[in-house]
Amino acid sequence: MNHAEFTDEITLAARAEKLGEVALMMGLVRSFVVRHFPDSWEFYIPDETAQQLTPEEAYLHFKQLVDRSERKIDRDLTPQQSFEQLNAT
Numbered sequence: 855m856n857h858a859e860f861t862d863e864i865t866l867a868a869r870a871e872k873l874g875e876v877a878l879m880m881g882l883v884r885s886f887v888v889r890h891f892p893d894s895w896e897f898y899i900p901d902e903t904a905q906q907l908t909p910e911e912a913y914l915h916f917k918q919l920v921d922r923s924e925r926k927i928d929r930d931l932t933p934q935q936s937f938e939q940l941n942a943t
Contacts, residue, residue, distance in 0.1 A: 863894075874888070883899055883919070886899045897912035
């Protein structure tokens with residue numbers, strides 16, 4: 855059974871920020887900004903949107919980018935490479 859990686863708005867926002875960092879390291883986004891306020895966080899992805907994103911929107915956006923990229927990487931591997939990658943972990 856899958857369990858949520860977050861339990862409240864703060865952990866959701868923190869997870870969205872981590873996914874943004876992963877997307878940044880993978881080269882999927884060139885930059886992103888998180889504004890921390892006492893009661894909320896705002897996410898901006900300058901190259902993609904001029905409007906702010908809520909933590910929920912940012913989480914979904916980054917999750918889709920990272921998942922799509924990982925599926926593409928898996929598709930591009932040959933069966934032998936996939937087997938070797940599986941055994942390496």
